Amino acid sequence: MEESTNNPGIMRRAEAAVGVAIKVVIALLLVGMVVLVFMNVIFRYFLNSAIAWSEEISRFMMIWLSFLGAVIAFTRSEHLGLDLVVKAVPPKASRAITILADLLVLFALGLLVSGGYTLARETLLSGWTSPATDTPYGLVYMVVPFSAALLFLQAVIKLIEHVRAIASSAKGAE
Amino acid sequence: MLVVFLAALFGFILLSVPIAFSLLLTAFVLMMAMGTVSLPMLAQNMVRGIDSFPLMAIPFFLFAGELMNVGGISRRIVSFARALIGHVTGGLGFVTVMASMLFAGVSGSAVADTSAIGSILYPVMKREGYDEKRSAALFAAAGTIGPIIPPSIPMIIFGVMANVSIIKLFLGGIIPGVLIGIGLMIGWFVHAKKAGYKADSKFSFKVLLSAGFDAFWAMLLPVIILGGIITGIYTPTEAAVIAVVYAFFVGLFIYRELKLSMLPELLVNSAKSTAVVMLVCGAATAAAFLITTAQIPALLSGTLLKLSGSNPMLLMLYINILLLLVGCVMDLTPALLIMGPMLMPIILKFGIDPVYFGVVMIVNLCIGLITPPVGNILFVGCSIAKISVADMSKAIVPNILIMVATLFLITYVPGLVTFIPNLVGR
Numbered sequence: 001m002e003e004s005t006n007n008p009g010i011m012r013r014a015e016a017a018v019g020v021a022i023k024v025v026i027a028l029l030l031v032g033m034v035v036l037v038f039m040n041v042i043f044r045y046f047l048n049s050a051i052a053w054s055e056e057i058s059r060f061m062m063i064w065l066s067f068l069g070a071v072i073a074f075t076r077s078e079h080l081g082l083d084l085v086v087k088a089v090p091p092k093a094s095r096a097i098t099i100l101a102d103l104l105v106l107f108a109l110g111l112l113v114s115g116g117y118t119l120a121r122e123t124l125l126s127g128w129t130s131p132a133t134d135t136p137y138g139l140v141y142m143v144v145p146f147s148a149a150l151l152f153l154q155a156v157i158k159l160i161e162h163v164r165a166i167a168s169s170a171k172g173a174e
Numbered sequence: 175m176l177v178v179f180l181a182a183l184f185g186f187i188l189l190s191v192p193i194a195f196s197l198l199l200t201a202f203v204l205m206m207a208m209g210t211v212s213l214p215m216l217a218q219n220m221v222r223g224i225d226s227f228p229l230m231a232i233p234f235f236l237f238a239g240e241l242m243n244v245g246g247i248s249r250r251i252v253s254f255a256r257a258l259i260g261h262v263t264g265g266l267g268f269v270t271v272m273a274s275m276l277f278a279g280v281s282g283s284a285v286a287d288t289s290a291i292g293s294i295l296y297p298v299m300k301r302e303g304y305d306e307k308r309s310a311a312l313f314a315a316a317g318t319i320g321p322i323i324p325p326s327i328p329m330i331i332f333g334v335m336a337n338v339s340i341i342k343l344f345l346g347g348i349i350p351g352v353l354i355g356i357g358l359m360i361g362w363f364v365h366a367k368k369a370g371y372k373a374d375s376k377f378s379f380k381v382l383l384s385a386g387f388d389a390f391w392a393m394l395l396p397v398i399i400l401g402g403i404i405t406g407i408y409t410p411t412e413a414a415v416i417a418v419v420y421a422f423f424v425g426l427f428i429y430r431e432l433k434l435s436m437l438p439e440l441l442v443n444s445a446k447s448t449a450v451v452m453l454v455c456g457a458a459t460a461a462a463f464l465i466t467t468a469q470i471p472a473l474l475s476g477t478l479l480k481l482s483g484s485n486p487m488l489l490m491l492y493i494n495i496l497l498l499l500v501g502c503v504m505d506l507t508p509a510l511l512i513m514g515p516m517l518m519p520i521i522l523k524f525g526i527d528p529v530y531f532g533v534v535m536i537v538n539l540c541i542g543l544i545t546p547p548v549g550n551i552l553f554v555g556c557s558i559a560k561i562s563v564a565d566m567s568k569a570i571v572p573n574i575l576i577m578v579a580t581l582f583l584i585t586y587v588p589g590l591v592t593f594i595p596n597l598v599g600r
Contacts, residue, residue: 026449027441030233037230037415041408055227062233062448066224066456069449070194072442078450079192080505084548086190101190108195111202112220115213122214144217 011157018150019075022068029065033058056132060140067147074154095166102159109152116144176473178207179465183512193508197457204464216460223459224452227411228334231282232327232451234414237444238421239286242392244440245425245432248290250389251276256374257385264366265374266299267312268359274316275355278323279396280417282330284506284543288317288551292558300559302374307561307569308365314555314566315573316358318540321506323351325399325417328510328536330410331455335462335511336518338528340410341403342595346533350584350591354537357576365572391424404598451507458511465515475520486524490585493517494538498578501542505550509539533591534584541577544570 040054073079086094086101124138182203186196198216205211242248255273262268274291281287292313299309321328324344333340375381386393399417402408408416425432465471482488500509514535521531543551546567556566584590 023438023442026445027438030237030441030445030448033230033233034237034415034418037234037411038419041412041416045407058230059225059227062230062452063221063224065233065445066449066452069445070453072446073450073453076446078446079194080450080454080508081190081192081196082187082503082548083190084503085188097189104186104189104191104199105195108191108198108202111198111213112217115215115217119214119217141217141221144221 011160015075015154015157019072022071022150026065026069026072029061029068033061033065036061053133056130056135060130060135063140064143067143071147071150071154074151095162098162099159099166102155102162106152106155106159109148109155112148113145113152116141116148120145175204175207175468176470179204179468179470183461187504193505194453194457197454197461197508197512201457201461201464204461204468208464208468219460219463220456223456226334228330228340228409229452229455231325231330231411231414233444233448234411234418235282235325235327236286236447237440238414238417239281239283239290240440240444241418241421241425241432242280242395243286243290244436245421246429247280247392247395247421247424248277249294250385250392250429251280252291252294254385254389254393257378257382260374261377263373264304264362264369264371266295266302266304267309267362267366267371269374270295270299270309270313271316271355271358271362274313274319275323275351276393276396278320278351280325280392280399281320282325282327282414284318284320284540284551285554287320288314288554289558291317292555296559302371304371305365305369305569306559307565308369310555310559310561310566311569311573312358312362313558314544314551315570315577316355317551317555318543318577319351319354322347322354322533322537322540324348324403325410325414326536327451328506328539329532331451331507331510332514332532332536335514336528336532338532339595341406341598342529343532343536344400344403344410345595345598346529346591347536348594350533350537350580353583353590354577354580357580358573361572361576391428395420395424454508454511458508458515462511462515471516471519474516475523478520484524486526487586489520489524490526490534494534494581494585497535497538498541498545501539501549502545503548504542505548506536506539506543509542510535527588527592529595530588530591534581537577537581537584541574541581544577545574546570 036054036058040051044050086097120138120141123141124136128137129135130137179200183196183200186199187193201216252273255269255276259265259268259272270291273295274287277287277290296309296313300306324347326344326347329343329347330340332338333343395417398420399413403410403413478489478492481492497513500513521528543549546552552563552566556563
């Protein structure tokens, strides 16, 4: 979808730049998880001493990987969904539904940005830390508002593109 | 409340809102209906749904699958199956099913299974003059065995969600997976006789031996994964990480088909696939919390109780029909995460074995992967074989019937599921 125009807008270029940074981070997170969990297996079975912090840190890494990865999947429209109705109805209705769906996604992400931010801030202030590594849970939760905000921006870009497509097709029909 | 919930959830999904966001919106609607809106709680429950060590097996198995495909492990599994069974009439069809079953022993996802086997064998079947639509329908159906024979990503999700032993679920999937494989082979045999296909190659013990030797490192992997899990040496998550490291070293140093320059793309792909699953997991956990608070399982179980009296066999019939219908339009993971928390309380109330139920539910929803109009594997199959969804939908009907027959067989002969888990059971 994103390669449909030869001259991507500035928003799309910014999205691509942020995308590269996120890809590097999620790739490193996955490597980190593999190394930590595998090392723990080796330590436990061959050296008889488990690394207590390995499980905790790798779990936190997976939380970050999941939310950041969701941003990459959104760019390529790979999130699981059902386009049965959109494909079955006439083009006009289909466009209207697409815009409505875009708005609903924006609303859901707004909930997540707001809820995630409050959660992360309050948890950070409460000083609640994880048992094995003393990692502040607020930092773990911070990925929620951060990713949700990036997703929100992407959803805005998508909405603008969909509205533009309708506007240009309406112009073409005149 | 049940009506509000169903209307909201299916309303959002039908409007093409991605399922993870539909679940979040539904959770929000339920909060509004109950008059207790707390957005931080919504976010926290979402994180809670992802924060789990057993679930970490998912990124590892996905990554291991990517490594096996580019590292030459998948190709050697196919060659081995070909040397083993390619010599019978319509041999490549049997090779497809056999290879899918073997691959299911190292991979936990139907997409990985279907794309690995289909992309290698479909071009060969086409070249041999096999019916294109039937061949595509065969490798797609066989690909759904991926999450039935262990390891299995849906079983990990079900185990975490329903608090059931993942190991027992894995073991419970073995016989059903093999039965589906046999069923598909019988179906193909009938088709191959009618169409008058010839054998793929003459049987040669020498070829089998060299293919077997070449595939040795590949075939050792299911032994390592399942052997370690069954004997309790390591957990499914640890088995998954061992599979990653093993596939990495075999691909890099033994088969020498994996290049380090391929790693970044494989890592990003696996991380992205993980995120897609996890986002639904998180959102479903946030919604499940409210589903339970709103007493929706009780409402649903009331309805099912009225329909089935207190007959568990009748209850399973209704549940199977319900899940088959859900599977027609919904993907495996979301269907599992949405229907699971609603059905589990009823299952426990009826005293039905949760391991048996989990396996039946996953086999059922795996059929949903190939049932039109919406089926993830149906679409993957179409894109590999480059045929239309309409053609594929028609050609795949016999395979769907075979799988449904197997589903009812394991539903009404529970021993087929529970025999192996009880054998090992601790």
